[in-house]
Amino acid sequence: MKYEHHLFVCTNQKSEVGRDVVKALKKEIKKQGLSKKLNRALPTGCLDECKHCKKGCGAALIVYPEGAIYGDVQPDDAPAIVREHLLHGRVVSKLLLD
Numbered sequence: 001m002k003y004e005h006h007l008f009v010c011t012n013q014k015s016e017v018g019r020d021v022v023k024a025l026k027k028e029i030k031k032q033g034l035s036k037k038l039n040r041a042l043p044t045g046c047l048d049e050c051k052h053c054k055k056g057c058g059a060a061l062i063v064y065p066e067g068a069i070y071g072d073v074q075p076d077d078a079p080a081i082v083r084e085h086l087l088h089g090r091v092v093s094k095l096l097l098d
């Protein structure tokens with residue numbers, strides 16, 4: 001099966017936020033019926049965006065094939081990322097890093 005997108009979430013920070021973001025993304029992908037089009041959100045190591053990925057800030061994540069990097073992502077941001085980016089192809093500007 002060929003997926004349209006792959007998501008990798010940094011879980012390298014000391015808090016649980018990255019793992020919570022992964023769980024929230026998986027739940028939202030399933031809820032929006034995209035499981036067959038998208039690879040699930042996968043935990044990964046440091047994405048070199050550590051100032052946007054620490055306790056109190058949230059997690060960094062990257063979406064391929066675009067290579068869009070989001071920072072300060074909280075579990076509550078999962079619906080917007082899945083709906084806007086993955087479903088409609090629009091980046092979520094407020095979370096997008098340069």
Ligand code: FES
Binds near residue numbers: 011048049050053
């Ligand atoms: S610790 Fe998450 S990007 Fe570096």
